[in-house]
Amino acid sequence: MAHSELTAAAALTAWLEHLAHERRLSPRTLEAYGHIGRHYLSFLERHRGELQRLAALGTVSAAEIRAHLAERRSGDHPLNARSLSQTLSAIRTFHDFLDRRLNTPSPMVALVRGPRVKPTLPRPITEDQARGLLHEPQADPDLPPWEAARDRAVLTLLYGCGLRISEGLSLTRADAPVPETLRITGKGGKTRLVPVLPVVRTAVDAYLALLPFPLQPSDALFRARRGGPLSPRHVQASVQILRGRLGLPDSATPHALRHSFATHLLGAGADLRIIQELLGHASLSTTQKYTAVDAERLLGAYSAAHPRR
Secondary structure, eight states, X not given: OOGGGOBHHHHHHHHHHHHXXXXXXXXXXXXXXXXXXXXXXXXXXXXXXXXXXXHHHTTOOHHHHHHHHHHHHSSSSOOOHHHHHHHHHHHHHHHHHHHHHHSOOOGGGGGOOOOOOOOOOOOOOOHHHHHHHHHGGGGOTTSOHHHHHHHHHHHHHHHHHTOOHHHHHTOBGGGOSOOSEEEEEOGGGOEEEEEOOHHXXXXXXXXXXXXXXXXXXXXXSSBOTTSSBOOHHHXXXXXXXXXXXXXXXXXXXXXXXXXXXXXXXXXXXXXHHHHXXXXXXXXXXXXXXXXXXXXXXXXXXXXXXXXXX
């Protein structure tokens, strides 16, 4: 089929396949981009009163995109400034694909400016709070020992290696006993090597010693109560319970353990580029946010302790 005969929906499908197979984005990111793309095309069809074809996407005006963003800002589920900025970024990426791959440029897209988004800093927890989260699962008398050991192993892995939840739960039985270095595939299919502390290997070994389910080498390492793969939602819910018992703030999430890994390493004198490699950040600017967090912590300690405060 010639490009000119493609429907807008088919062009969207081609873009998502490009993101999946060539750029190797994660399923979660693909789902988000697909959601944004479908909303965008639905708006154009309602706004223009007809089914959109590829050629019509080349005539999109800046006013139409602004109207779409205004619509997403209102309604029953309005988007905040950050989500609107991400929506505009996805639309630009879509139109860039149409230009480069399907010979359908949309010059007006570049004229649309996104909302101002106030930069947010990572919100790590303290070293003592991290230790509390790691040890608290085994203080629950109602939790079966193997589940307590599992929760501790997962949280120790996230904090000890600076992993995202998806990365930790992607480990298989073949990855254990955990070696001194793990090969982790992160966002965009980027692979990195992560050193593993002895305390992490010990926690995983303790979990495996109590695990009541036999696993094949390709099976997910961490299992739920009924034997299926452990889900990110379970880890999030477990941490929510743990932080309630420990009196920790709402910012104490599984992902905060990754932030804490980076912040605590930086505070101990680790090189910023090394932390970038350990976290798998594509850009050093992403990792540099942790320098602001560490500086903020130092200034807070200084203000609290200085005799002339």
